[in-house]
Amino acid sequence: MAATADDPRRFLDPRTIARISGLEIRARQVVEGFISGMHRSPFFGHSVEFVQHREYVPGDDIRHLDWKAWSKTDRFYIKQFEEETNLRTTIVLDVSESMQYGRKGAAMNKYEYACTAAACLAYLVVRQQDTVGLITFDADLRQVVPGRSSMTHLDAIVKAMDISRPREKTDPLKILRRVAEATPNRGLIILVSDLLCDREPLFKGLEMLRHRRHDVIVFHVLDDDELEFPFAGTTKFEGMEQLPDLICDPRALRQGYLEALEEYLTEVRRGCSKQGIDYALIRTSDYLDAVLSKMLHRRMSTRTGKM
Amino acid sequence: MLESFANPWAMAAGTALISSPIIIHLINRLRYRRIRWAAMEFLLKAQKRIRRRLIIEQLILLLLRISLVLLLGVLLARFLGFRQAGGSDANAITLHVILLDDTPSMGDSFKNRDGRKTDSFQVAKSTIVDRIVATANQAPTPQHLVLLRLSDLTHPFPNEQSGRINTTLIRELQQHLDQSELTTVHISPLAGLQAARTILDANPEQNRYLHFVSDFRTADWSREDREQLTTSLGEMSKAGIRVHFHDVAAPDRKPTQSLPDYHPNLGIVDLRAESPLAVPDLPVEFTVRLANYSPSEKSGVQLTVRINGEEKQEFSVVVPSLPPNVEVEERVLVRFDKPLNDDPLSRFQLVTVSLPEESTGLAFDNTRHALVEVVDSVPLLLIDSNPLNEGRTPADDSFNLLRFFSDAVPGYSPVVKSVEELERPDLRKYGGIYLLNVPRLTPKGLKNLEEYVRSGGGVAFFLGPKIDRAFYNEFLWADGKGLLPAPLANNPNLEPIPAKIRGDYRAAMFSGIKTFVMQLIPRASEEDHPTLRDLYRDERGLRVNPEDYNKFLRFVIIDKYWPVTDRAKWSKDRKTHELLSLPNFKPIETYQDRVRSTFEALFNSPKVKTVFEASGGDELKETLESWRRQFEKSIRDAKPLYELSMGMEEMLKGEEDKANKRVALKEFWQRPELIDARKLFEELLNDLRYGDPIYMAKEVGNGRVVLFTTTANATWNDINGFGRPYFPPLLKLMQQKYLGAAGTDVNQLVGERIEMRFDSTQFSENVRRLLLTPEALKALKDKPLKKDGDKLGVGDTMEKDPDSKDLLLRYNLTLKDKTYPSLLEPGGYLLQLGIKQAPSAAGEKADEVPLYRGFVLNVDTRAEGDLRRMDREELLKQSPGAQLHTVDTNLTEVLKLKENDLSEGWRLYVLLLLILLAEQAMAVRLSFHQTTGGPATTLGALGAVARN
Structure with missing residues (x-):
């Protein structure tokens, strides 16, 4: 079923989803969740795997009393099991004006690519019965979809992405602060953005998320043009997000551009690395499934290694 | 400026195109595409960072491109180099x-x-x-x-x-x-x-x-x-x-x-008849000079003789050897038949000598022609001061010559005439004219005689008591321009042989003294002169002992002669020859100063001093001093002059004389440094040895003149006595080899200026000319010309000389815009002149009597044959x-009619290539090139970093 340009479900690319459906997204750290799932939880609950007994104290849920033990010992014990919590994932999607750029003739611009990636991630999360929410932003939060774990929730997510038309510039500190406020519980926060904003507020925002013990993944989406700057001939670059215009011979500026870009990418990568944030640079020409597979595989292997 | 280019318009276009990179740059600035760009931050940063460098690099690139366009313009316009304004010749004819x-x-x-x-x-x-x-x-x-x-x-x-x-x-x-x-x-x-x-x-x-x-x-x-x-x-x-x-x-x-x-080439340089007049059945000697212009010797070269185009094998000769690069003389004897009739074509016979055909080299010089007029006998004109006697008595001046040429020498028919005979127009028919004690000539006769000599006749002057010295000196000597070899002194008796000497001479002769030095002395330097040459050679042409003939001269007695004067004027003239001289009768004192000065010059010469020093001793000098002392003693003792001359001769011979302690001077005199000194002594010796000339010769124009300063009969000498042994051979050679051969020694060449002068009162101005070539003569053989009414060849007209009123016949000349006929074909040329006849009594104009003259023209082998x-x-x-x-x-x-421009050299191309490389390098540096394998290297690394 081919999705039309206006169909919000176009972001759920069946082929991509088919390729990544065998994977599960896992938090590298134990996250707190209220849906039993595949993720270890620091909380004990009812579950299959028994861990220990403890004496009842007033306030405990009497549903967890081990009546067999009471009958034998006449004391109230509480059965404790290792509980598998559900993953609370929040996808933070940048829909600022800069995301609108796409190479001429390319299948997707950054925004569309980012939306597709977000949709796919959402699908994965939902599929493993974790909750996923979505926050789109530009200068401010535009759409906030609370976390749910039902498949029907996906529709809400993709619709929210669809109505989030790219506009205005990004204010990362403000946005990330709002995201932190909007997700009080620890969880996985996936930032999908081109990160074309000031680095300092960005890192502060990310630090804020980490401070709240969120697991943060940054998908840095950039267009091939932005990475390669393949332009020739006199060109007027009209700045998005209120940046000034520039008429130049791009070939002459290419080297300097690439140097500046490299500095920027290095800075971003280091900043993320410093805060323990998973960072992935994605080109809009990359196969999305490959990118996601690689990222998830890396995360899984990291977790396995720790365990 | 444009003159500096072969294609100036291409350069103009090129100049216009120089601005194209700038214009393109400006146009590009105006025409740009728009891209809404997100990553402006990096772009602005890059622009800020490399702004200055960017401007400089862009300017360099712009300059390189302008240079490229400029050089391409120069290349296409074909730059010829910088020239000054106005000095253009690019478009000139x-x-x-x-x-x-x-x-x-x-x-x-x-x-x-x-x-x-x-x-x-x-x-x-x-x-x-x-x-x-x-x-x-x-x-x-x-x-x-x-x-x-x-x-x-x-x-x-x-x-x-x-x-x-x-x-x-x-x-x-x-x-x-x-x-x-x-x-x-x-x-x-x-x-x-x-x-x-x-x-x-x-x-x-x-x-x-x-x-x-x-x-x-x-x-x-x-x-x-x-x-x-x-x-x-x-x-x-x-x-x-x-x-x-x-x-x-x-x-x-x-x-x-x-x-x-170069190609070897054989050529005939010269062909001369012994005499322009030949007598039937008497052999005429032709001298052929052959030149071998090649680096190797040629042997067995056959000379073919043709008469009037018909080959005469009996006269052919084979030259045994022709050494390289020298001329060889060969003699060919040709005998002519009696002319068939009086037809001029029968009388004038063209002798052609040919070499065999060569594979390379020149063909024209393999053939040479000579023209000979065959007559029954060679007429000789004897002008006697007393012609009425017709030379019958010994007292007549013509007596001896008449008898000699009539009886002793075959082929001659001497006639005795008066001086008026010289006024006739047809003197050329004579094989020689002898003026015997002729006092003076008529003006017309003088003019005719001069013309006769200059056109190739031979005249002999024998002097005598009747000579008008003033006339001879004024008109015949004419300050060297006339016929006479030397002017005559005042009087024949002024310097007679001193009576004492003459007496001694006769006494000595009869007393049987064998060595007598006061003889007629042939000049040693003139022994090869045609008048003397055969006296000193045998039949094969080899030299014999000069004494074989000179011994006869010992008995010569010249009683009287006309001394000549002004020796300085004629002695240096190479055309005047002093053949026989009397001994020097001057007193020995006359030479005292000359001897001294000559020795002084010798001893004071720096070259001679060097030779003395080089010889390492005073022996040479002492020997020379000894000779000087001897000479001075002879002069002091007033010894006979011949003693001085003999001593001088001995000294120059330079034999060693142990008796007088004289070393050999042979090597001394042969040293190149002593050429001048030796010459001085030789001149002194000549002056000491030779007295007044008796027999002289002179070449005038094409003709020849001899002068005997004594009489042709025995009036002033003993020609009929002791002179008998020496005089006839002398006279025979004089006629045969010199006077009779006059006119044959001129190597007349085609294209040379020819000017003949004729008396307008005697000759008609119309001339007919016929070219005689072997081929033409062969064709005409059976068609003899008729005597009367003939139209011979081409008609020429003589013109009158405004000064002398003479008629002038000119060929190969261009004067005053008038071009005369060119005679450019080698061969014989026969001229038919018309002698005017006196009108008859009836007033009818008489017919002109034809008179024939012939001459031959050949190619200049000496100038053209050497390749x-x-x-x-x-x-x-x-x-x-x-x-x-x-x-x-x-x-x-x-x-270089297409002038060399920069496009023909390699420099411009190298420069162009270098600029092109620089431009490309610059362009590559300033531009992006997508690599085929994926993203640019930098980004590949970036991507890798990002992914890791």
């Missing part, structure tokens, strides 16, 4: 003056590469058309042509004005050259170069080229006028005329070969500014 050497040497035949026979002249023609003109025709600018042939410098091709080279002109030139033939005349290159220069100088505004197409023989470039050649060529070079020599001679001159090879060619360096040294080309030279490169 180029004038090519081609000077074609068509002299006989260009007939050097050989086989070309195809095996066909050709000659240098054909190569020259093809060089002109196929190489010079064809090359010029390729030039982009107008090219004009003038062709000059050396043989006809007054008629250039196409005409006086140059013609523009195009297909039509080339066709006409080809036709013109096809019709051109070699001339028979030797012409100096200088004449051609001067004529060419006149044409070139008339067109100073044009680009001027002089092409001289020739064989560049050493003989042509080593003449007396070589300095003028150098000057002329140097001036042309300075005047901006580009001189190109095209050597067309074979074998081809190699570019690396300095001295080129040796000029050394390259020598030729170019002698021709400043000239370039020498061979048939292999690439004329397109050499002539």
Whole structure:
């Protein structure tokens, strides 16, 4: 079923989803969740795997009393099991004006690519019965979809992405602060953005998320043009997000551009690395499934290694 | 500025295009595409960071591109170099003056590469058309042509004005050259170069080229006028005329070969009859001079003789050996038959001597002609002061000569006439005229006689008591311009042989003294003179002991003679010869100062002093001092002069004389430093030895004159007594080898100026001329000319000399815009002159009596036969500014008619390549190039970093 340009479900690319459906997204750290799932939880609950007994104290849920033990010992014990919590994932999607750029003739611009990636991630999360929410932003939060774990929730997510038309510039500190406020519980926060904003507020925002013990993944989406700057001939670059215009011979500026870009990418990568944030640079020409597979595989292997 | 370019409009376009990179740059600034760009931050940062460098690099790139366009413009416009304004010649007309050497040497035949026979002249023609003109025709600018042939410098091709080279002109030139033939005349290159220069100088505004197409023989470039050649060529070079020599001679001159090879060539240099008059059945000796112009000896060369075109095998001779590069003299005896009739063609016989045909070299010089008039007997005119006696008595001046030529020597018919006979117009019929004690001549007779001599007659003067000294000196000597070899002294008796000496002489003769020095002395230096030569040679021409003849001279007694004077005036004249002299009768004291000064000059000469020093001793000097002392003693003792002269002779011989302690001086006198000193002594010795001349000879014009200062009879000498042994041989040689041979020793050449003078009162102005060649004579053999009413050959008209009223017959001359007939064909020429006759009594105009004259013209083998060619360096040294080309030279490169521009060199291309490389390097540096394998390397690394 081919999705039309206006169909919000176009972001759920069946082929991509088919390729990544065998994977599960896992938090590298134990996250707190209220849906039993595949993720270890620091909380004990009812579950299959028994861990220990403890004496009842007033306030405990009497549903967890081990009546067999009471009958034998006449004391109230509480059965404790290792509980598998559900993953609370929040996808933070940048829909600022800069995301609108796409190479001429390319299948997707950054925004569309980012939306597709977000949709796919959402699908994965939902599929493993974790909750996923979505926050789109530009200068401010535009759409906030609370976390749910039902498949029907996906529709809400993709619709929210669809109505989030790219506009205005990004204010990362403000946005990330709002995201932190909007997700009080620890969880996985996936930032999908081109990160074309000031680095300092960005890192502060990310630090804020980490401070709240969120697991943060940054998908840095950039267009091939932005990475390669393949332009020739006199060109007027009209700045998005209120940046000034520039008429130049791009070939002459290419080297300097690439140097500046490299500095920027290095800075971003280091900043993320410093805060323990998973960072992935994605080109809009990359196969999305490959990118996601690689990222998830890396995360899984990291977790396995720790365990 | 535009004159600096061969294609100026291309440069103008190029100049306009120089601005194209700037314009493109500006246009690009105006026409840009728009891209809404997110990552402006990096772009702005990059722009800020490299702004200055960017501007500089962009400017450099712009400059490189401008340079590229500029250089391409220069390349296409064909930059010729910077020139001053106004000095442009790029679009001027180029004038090519081609000077074609068509002299006989260009007939050097050989086989070309195809095996066909050709000659240098054909190569020259093809060089002109196929190489010079064809090359010029390729030039982009107008090219004009003038062709000059050396043989006809007054008629250039196409005409006086140059013609523009195009297909039509080339066709006409080809036709013109096809019709051109070699001339028979030797012409100096200088004449051609001067004529060419006149044409070139008339067109100073044009680009001027002089092409001289020739064989560049050493003989042509080593003449007396070589300095003028150098000057002329140097001036042309300075005047901006580009001189190109095209050597067309074979074998081809190699570019690396300095001295080129040349074809060997045999040629007949000269052919002379013993006498222009021949008597039937009496052999006439012809002297053939052969030259072998080759580096090797030729042997067994056969000379073929033809008379009037018919080969006479009986007269053919074989020359055993011809050494290289020398002339060899060979004698051929030819006997003529009695003429069939009085027909002039029967009387004038053309003798042709030929060499066998050669495979290479020249053909024209293998044949040479001589013209001989066959008469029953050779008439001799004896002018006697007393002709009435007709020389019958011994007292008559003509007595001895008449008897001698009538009886003793066959083939002569002497006639005794009065001096008036000299007034007749047909003196040329005489084989010799003897003026015997003739007091004076009539003016007409004198003029006729002079004309007779100058045109090739022989006259002998015998003096005597009747001579009018004043007349002889004024008219016959005429200060050296007349016939007489020397002026006469005041009186024959002024300087007689001293009576004492004469007495001693006779006494001595009769007393049996064997050694007597006061004899007639033949000048040693004149022993090879024709009048004396055979006296000292045997029949085979080998020298014999001079004493065999000189012994007869010991008995000569000359009682009286006319002394001659003004020795200084004629002694240096090479045409005047003092053959026999009396002993010197001057007193010995006369020579005292001369002897002293000569020795002083010897001893004071620095060269001689050097020789003395080099010899390392005083023996030489002492020997010479000893001779001086002896000479001075002889003078003091007033010894006979001959003692002094004999001593001087001994000294110059330089034999060792131990008795007088004299060392040998032979080597001393032979030293090159002593040539001048020796010459002084030899001159002194000659003056000591020889007294007044008795027998003299002089060449005047084509003729010859002899002078005997004593009488032809025995009046003043003992010619009938003791003179009998010596006088007849002397007289025979005088007539046969000298007077009779007058007119034969002039090697008259085709094309030479010929001017004959005739008395207008005696001769008609109309002349008929017939060319006698072997072929023509053979054809005419059976068609003898009739005596009357003949129209012989071509008619010429003599013109009157306004000064002397004489009639002048001229050939090969151009005077006052009048060109006289050219006689350019080798062979005999027979002239039929008309002698006016007195009108008859009835008043009817009498017929003219025909008178025939013949002469022969030959090719100048000496000037043209030697095919040796000029050394390259020598030729170019002698021709400043000239370039020498061979048939292999690439004329397109050499002539540079398409001027050399930068596009023909490698420098511009290298520069262009370097700038192109620099531009590309700069462009690559300033631009992005997608690699085929994926993202750029930097980004590949970036991506890898990001992914890791």
